[in-house]
Amino acid sequence: MSQPPLSPCVGICTLDRTNNTCIGCGRLLSEIAAWSRMSNEERSNVCQLAAARLDQQRRTNK
Incomplete structure (x- = not known):
């Protein structure tokens, strides 16, 4: 069985x-609230979406 994805939280909440x-991890408030109830697959998806949001934010702020 694979390990569950770690939370993308970086402590900048x-x-x-x-x-x-969240400007620290890129997750939506709803994703943060639901994290503990998500399946591993859902968590992986959220991690990918959050990373894409942060990338978009960085490109926009340049």
Whole structure:
């Protein structure tokens, strides 16, 4: 059995109020709240989405 994905939390728990996205990890508030109830597959998907959000945010802020 594979290990569950680790939380992408980096300890910078601050929400961008415009889109309810954590500026530290890129997760939506709803994803953070549901994390403990997600399957490994759902967690992996959230990690990928969060990383894509952070990449987009970095490109936008340049």
